[in-house]
Amino acid sequence: MSERILIVDDETDFLEVMAERMTHRGVHVATAPSAQEALRQVEAGSFDAVILDLKMPEVDGLETLKAIKARQPEAQVILLSGQATLQDGIAAMKLGALDFLEKPADMNVLMEKIRKAQARKMLVVERRAEEKVKKIVSSRGW
Amino acid sequence: MNPAPRSLTMDALQFSGTVTAAFSHDFKNTLAIIKENTGLLVDLLAMAEKGRPLDPQRLATLAERIGRQVQRADRMTAELNRFAHSADLPEAQTDLGAMLEMAVVLSARPANLKRVGLEAVTAPPLWIATFPFGLQQLLYRCIALLLDRAGSGGRIVLEADDGRPPVALRVIARTAEDRIPAGETAPTPTPEMTGLAHALQIRLDWDAAAGGWRLTWRDVET
Structure with a gap:
């Protein structure tokens, strides 16, 4: 099954080339040049992974990560930054990021992370469905 | 404490x-x-x-x-x-216009993160003996304290006076509607800013009418 991802970065040249390279690898790619646009797309659709730039105007990557997780707790977010610090990495993981990569990232590594994100998201969704079923079953005394 | x-x-x-x-x-x-x-x-x-x-x-x-x-x-x-x-010499003959342009470059990233534009109004060359690195440091701090005042879509303008003594320049904020930010008290310069201004022999004042900082060189002839 091909992956659906959202790439968020205020560098539009970066967005364009990443989208094209990922598309060549069979990934369905959406792009957003700002946090606001990213949140709009997250609300409108479902993605296996969100590749998120850390430093963006107005709303930065960590704030965006928090907002994405509040809207879709199962969303798998990979932070990508040209200015990665250990503190940022720790903060991102505490907020529920799947991973934290430094720019420029290796395409093969990134693809591997995206596949991992897809697998983890499926697992989370399955677990949720299972819990829901269990709740229904126990509430009806079956 | x-x-x-x-x-x-x-x-x-x-x-x-x-x-x-x-x-x-x-x-x-x-x-x-x-x-x-x-x-x-x-x-x-x-x-x-x-x-x-x-x-x-x-x-x-x-x-x-x-x-x-x-x-x-x-x-x-x-x-x-x-x-x-800019840190090579403790005092160098420096073109203020070029200094303002460099200040715009150095503050571009923090300004961009807040969607604030930066503009240096360059006049004919205005030479002054100063420590270029220290002046950049002071301008950077002055700009930083104005970013939230200008707000998203606003801008910060750096401009030199007409060159008649005393030499002065302004760092002023404008909102997205091109207005002076209203209803706010004067920002407090940090101890480092006042110390730096003193070391550079610059008087640092808040110009409420202009909506920004005024930097005036003490006893300097151009």
């Missing part, structure tokens, strides 16, 4: 670190775009080997994109080099 004010040396080191971190971040972004575009070129060549024809127009677009990023990196290197050399 209030923390002790940092020394001017500590503040200068912190300023250098902030500026070089911003440049290195932009370098990384530029390199990432170059790397992905060369990667795309490799992708296209691999596809060509499997029989998909190479589109010359596509290659031209990639070359243009890479060239644009190389120019960007070259410009950043020149700017960073100019900044590094």
Whole structure:
């Protein structure tokens, strides 16, 4: 099954080339040049992974990560930054990021992370469905 | 208990670190775009080997994109080099117009993160003997305290006076509606700013009517 991802970065040249390279690898790619646009797309659709730039105007990557997780707790977010610090990495993981990569990232590594994100998201969704079923079953005394 | 004010040396080191971190971040972004575009070129060549024809127009677009990023990196290197050399001499004859332009470059990243524009109004060359690095440090701090006042869509204007003594320049905020930010009290300069202004023999005042800082050189003839 091909992956659906959202790439968020205020560098539009970066967005364009990443989208094209990922598309060549069979990934369905959406792009957003700002946090606001990213949140709009997250609300409108479902993605296996969100590749998120850390430093963006107005709303930065960590704030965006928090907002994405509040809207879709199962969303798998990979932070990508040209200015990665250990503190940022720790903060991102505490907020529920799947991973934290430094720019420029290796395409093969990134693809591997995206596949991992897809697998983890499926697992989370399955677990949720299972819990829901269990709740229904126990509430009806079956 | 209030923390002790940092020394001017500590503040200068912190300023250098902030500026070089911003440049290195932009370098990384530029390199990432170059790397992905060369990667795309490799992708296209691999596809060509499997029989998909190479589109010359596509290659031209990639070359243009890479060239644009190389120019960007070259410009950043020149700017960073100019900044590094601003600390060469404790006092140098300096063109204030060029200083204001450099201040715009150095504050570009924090301003961009808040969607605030920066503008240097350059007049005919106005030469003054000063410590260029210290002046950049002071301008950077003055701009930083105005970013939230200008707000998203606003701008900060740096302009020199007409050159008649005393030499002065202004760093003023304008909102997105091109108005002076209203209803706010004067920002308090940090101890480092006042210490730095004193060391540079600059009087640092808040000009409420202009909506910004006024920097006046004491007893300086141009």
